[in-house]
Amino acid sequence: QSALTQPPSASGSPGQSVTISCTGTSSDVGGHNYVSWYQQHPGKAPKLMIYEVSKRPSGVPDRFSGSKSGNTASLTVSGLQGEDEADYYCGSYAGSNNSVVFGGGTKLTVL
Amino acid sequence: QVQLVESGGGLVKPGGSLRLSCAASGFTFSDYYMNWIRQAPGKGLEWVSYISRSGSTIYYADSVKGRFTISRDNAKNSLFLQMSSLRTEDTAVYYCARVSLGRRDFDYWGQGTLVTVSS
Numbered sequence: 001q002s003a004l005t006q007p008p009s010a011s012g013s014p015g016q017s018v019t020i021s022c023t024g025t026s027s028d029v030g031g032h033n034y035v036s037w038y039q040q041h042p043g044k045a046p047k048l049m050i051y052e053v054s055k056r057p058s059g060v061p062d063r064f065s066g067s068k069s070g071n072t073a074s075l076t077v078s079g080l081q082g083e084d085e086a087d088y089y090c091g092s093y094a095g096s097n098n099s100v101v102f103g104g105g106t107k108l109t110v111l
Numbered sequence: 112q113v114q115l116v117e118s119g120g121g122l123v124k125p126g127g128s129l130r131l132s133c134a135a136s137g138f139t140f141s142d143y144y145m146n147w148i149r150q151a152p153g154k155g156l157e158w159v160s161y162i163s164r165s166g167s168t169i170y171y172a173d174s175v176k177g178r179f180t181i182s183r184d185n186a187k188n189s190l191f192l193q194m195s196s197l198r199t200e201d202t203a204v205y206y207c208a209r210v211s212l213g214r215r216d217f218d219y220w221g222q223g224t225l226v227t228v229s230s
Contacts, residue, residue, distance in 0.1 A: 003155065034214070034215040034216070036215075036216035036217070038156075038217075044222075045206060045220040045221060045222050045223055046156065046206070046217075046220050047220070048211075048216055048217060048218050051211065051214060051216040051218075052214065052216070057218065089155060089156050091156070091216065091217075093215040097161070097170035097171075098144075098161045098168075098170050098215075099158055099161070099170060099172065100146075100148075100158040100215070100217075101158070102155055102156040102157065102158065103155065104155045105155040105156070
């Protein structure tokens, strides 16, 4: 499967909102609700931020929200804070062989 | 608390072999599906392999099929990745990751172990 498509970069000022898109196909993003988002700070392991399109794990601030329309999923970070500056990856169950396909990552900069 | 600790990475020549380990603690290891996911330097995440709770069902990405072997030892709370016929493009940080119960996302990741394939 091909990687999901994400913009390479996004930015916003503290307190603003920013949305990151993740485009796939009907075989992955558009075919089910198993879309997740991961935050990765430099040199650190990825951290689950959103699962099943829009659900937040315990401990993730409600400033993070997810949605999906057709083959495109989105992550919105509201009330941007400096600690939100990181790389963000979307992931989607790809159906066959229990495989998962990831996006190329988006570097979020807090201006 | 849940912990996943990878080890076994290092420098290896093209065509060589390496065995990665992931020690799990803080949860009932045998209850969870596990995966290996890698990240080449400066690049994105790439799913590598999946193993079911008992080890009876295994899947691989096409890029590693026939060269990598995933396994687990539930008695020792450990996950393994035997890598052979290594190529320069296998250079990456390798993470073990736990699949959330009843879901298809990864709720815990190890800190990763770096594998460098170079002559």
